[in-house]
Amino acid sequence: MPAPGVPVLEARGVTHSYGSKLILDGVSLSVNPGEVVAIVGENGAGKSTLMRICAGLIRPDVGAVNVQGRVGYCPQVPGLFDLLNADEHLLLLAPALELSERSVLEQGHALLSELGFPVGDASPTRYLSGGARQKLNLALALLGGVRVLLLDEPYQGFDHGSYVSFWEHVSRWSAAGLGVVVVTHLLTDLTFVDRVVELAIPRGPVADFKVT
Amino acid sequence: MSLRRVIVPATMTGRELLRRHVAMGLLTGLPLAFYICSVSQGPHHAAVTGGIAMAFSVAGASIFAALTARPVDQRLVLAGYRPFELLLGRLLFLELFGVVISTLFSVIMVLGTGPQHPVVLGIGVELVAAISVPFGLAVGALAPHELEGVLMLIGVVGIQLTLDSTQTIAKLLPFWGAQRVISYAVDVTAWTSVAPLAALVYPSLLLAVAAYIAHARAPAVRSIGAAT
Numbered sequence: 001m002p003a004p005g006v007p008v009l010e011a012r013g014v015t016h017s018y019g020s021k022l023i024l025d026g027v028s029l030s031v032n033p034g035e036v037v038a039i040v041g042e043n044g045a046g047k048s049t050l051m052r053i054c055a056g057l058i059r060p061d062v063g064a065v066n067v068q069g070r071v072g073y074c075p076q077v078p079g080l081f082d083l084l085n086a087d088e089h090l091l092l093l094a095p096a097l098e099l100s101e102r103s104v105l106e107q108g109h110a111l112l113s114e115l116g117f118p119v120g121d122a123s124p125t126r127y128l129s130g131g132a133r134q135k136l137n138l139a140l141a142l143l144g145g146v147r148v149l150l151l152d153e154p155y156q157g158f159d160h161g162s163y164v165s166f167w168e169h170v171s172r173w174s175a176a177g178l179g180v181v182v183v184t185h186l187l188t189d190l191t192f193v194d195r196v197v198e199l200a201i202p203r204g205p206v207a208d209f210k211v212t
Numbered sequence: 213m214s215l216r217r218v219i220v221p222a223t224m225t226g227r228e229l230l231r232r233h234v235a236m237g238l239l240t241g242l243p244l245a246f247y248i249c250s251v252s253q254g255p256h257h258a259a260v261t262g263g264i265a266m267a268f269s270v271a272g273a274s275i276f277a278a279l280t281a282r283p284v285d286q287r288l289v290l291a292g293y294r295p296f297e298l299l300l301g302r303l304l305f306l307e308l309f310g311v312v313i314s315t316l317f318s319v320i321m322v323l324g325t326g327p328q329h330p331v332v333l334g335i336g337v338e339l340v341a342a343i344s345v346p347f348g349l350a351v352g353a354l355a356p357h358e359l360e361g362v363l364m365l366i367g368v369v370g371i372q373l374t375l376d377s378t379q380t381i382a383k384l385l386p387f388w389g390a391q392r393v394i395s396y397a398v399d400v401t402a403w404t405s406v407a408p409l410a411a412l413v414y415p416s417l418l419l420a421v422a423a424y425i426a427h428a429r430a431p432a433v434r435s436i437g438a439a440t
Binding site: 057083092097098 | 214232283291293
């Protein structure tokens with residue numbers, strides 16, 4: 001557990017380009033334990049790129065990212081095998097998380113059922129609805145105990161009930177001390193978060209404001 | 213490294229791949245089609261064509277396994293796998309798959325061709341399968357999409373099939389060593405002592421390429437408090 005006041009995630013002066021196209025220019029982001037931060041901005045503002053850099057999936061051209069503990073990353077497009085089912089995805093993660101088959105299934109089923117996923121459905125993920133795939137995507141990101149949760153538009157395909165209960169879960173995760181970062185386009189989401197970070201085009205200083 | 217960290221990815225690669233019934237049927241049928249179509253041109257030609265065409269099957273499956281796993285691998289490495297463990301797991305399943313189908317195919321070819329050295333023919337076909345896995349994994353790591361991967365496969369295997377094994381360009385291609393072993397099985401004058409060596413060195417190099425790319429692409433997993 002990080003000391004109080006020590007951010008669980010801190011990105012400093014992150015600059016990144018794809019070829020000659022500048023995507024992020026000196027962006028900084030800090031997330032404290034138990035804090036929920038929304039990242040907003042137009043299409044192409046670099047929201048997903050910032051998330052991928054924070055997750056460690058891409059290296060920034062300039063800047064540094066500090067993370068306390070393990071990062072859970074829920075990408076916009078679920079990274080799943082089409083012909084494996086939910087339990088097989090859980091079992092695949094077991095050795096990486098150093099969990100037994102039994103405990104990974106127990107943890108996974110608890111998370112999936114919390115999110116309203118039809119636990120026990122042995123259909124390969126290809127045959128699941130978009131919302132169900134996204135719930136599995138989210139559960140896999142949370143598995144194994146994470147300190148920071150990076151969610152890139154995580155509710156794509158959710159019905160209204162799932163969307164509302166998603167924010168209840170976020171509130172529970174933050175109460176448990178997780179730092180949560182959510183990329184969103186929906187203004188209504190901003191009422192559920194502690195702080196909003198806006199990435200602007202043209203690139204410039206990042207607007208970072210507290211939600212009251 | 214725990215064996216479980218290799219066996220579980222190997223098992224899941226197998227499940228994912230073997231559930232693609234149509235693709236697997238087409239992949240395993242390809243070498244047989246090449247063999248049957250070339251029987252009329254003599255036993256030597258049929259054995260070499262059928263044997264090298266085994267690469268379409270095993271390398272095709274390997275390319276597919278590598279490309280479908282790419283977006284999932286990021287998540288798996290973030291969770292704690294090392295890229296090499298995932299590669300090794302995939303290699304393990306695909307080599308077993310290669311052994312099974314190349315053994316079955318060798319029996320068909322031995323019965324159909326009547327080679328002078330049936331065991332050597334079997335070894336040659338097994339070598340093609342064994343080389344095909346690291347070849348497919350390397351192509352799967354290099355190719356941006358399935359189309360490019362398949363075109364690379366068709367290009368390399370197609371050129372290897374077209375060229376006479378004595379030509380210099382043929383010697384630079386991955387299946388040359390195995391091609392010479394198969395040739396020897398049906399024609400003892402075709403022996404080249406460096407062929408088995410080439411058949412072993414090439415896959416090692418290809419595996420090193422695949423491992424390097426997997427490592428380079430891997431997420432920058434950080435220890436607690438470390439900076440990227």
